[in-house]
Amino acid sequence: MKKVKTGTGVWLYLEQSGVLEHGTSEEIEAARKAYWKEVRKKWKQEKRTAITLLLSDEEYKVIGRAAKKHHRSPTAITKQAALSYITTEFIVPDTAALQEIRLLLARTYLTLQTLTENCDIAPELGVYVLQRLEQQVLQHLEHPVTVEMYIRQTIAGNPSSKERLLQIIQSIPV
Numbered sequence: 001m002k003k004v005k006t007g008t009g010v011w012l013y014l015e016q017s018g019v020l021e022h023g024t025s026e027e028i029e030a031a032r033k034a035y036w037k038e039v040r041k042k043w044k045q046e047k048r049t050a051i052t053l054l055l056s057d058e059e060y061k062v063i064g065r066a067a068k069k070h071h072r073s074p075t076a077i078t079k080q081a082a083l084s085y086i087t088t089e090f091i092v093p094d095t096a097a098l099q100e101i102r103l104l105l106a107r108t109y110l111t112l113q114t115l116t117e118n119c120d121i122a123p124e125l126g127v128y129v130l131q132r133l134e135q136q137v138l139q140h141l142e143h144p145v146t147v148e149m150y151i152r153q154t155i156a157g158n159p160s161s162k163e164r165l166l167q168i169i170q171s172i173p174v
Helices: 009-017 025-047 057-069 074-087 095-117 123-142 147-157 161-171
Strands: none
Touching: 009 025, 057 074, 095 123, 147 161
């Protein structure tokens, strides 16, 4: 049988709650679990810094819509949006869709592996093509290019496209 340490935090908690004298073994166990749950909660709170935001109803609705769109809580989307803005990264709108794309890439890999095993294509070429595809797709999904960067890259790759882009922009009614 385990030796019980008296005078410890959990012991004092159980003693003060009166469950040691009048409770069943199930009630004592439930009270002990509740104590440790509270201790862990306080420890987490001490390890983190809290920020309080005061929002208007309209601002909260905007955050709520974004949270729903991204399948996150308002708190989680606010934290992620702030950090993404500061680090100039993007929020992945739907992590489930991202996981689905990863799964499709894995299936593509298996298909390519089968093709290389059947000698339909050279194994080195198949592996190279797949690795490049996976890197490019995941890069674009997790860190999409801003519109400004896309325009700059397009113009750098094809300087004549600048005139066409200017025509398009000028044709847009204000």
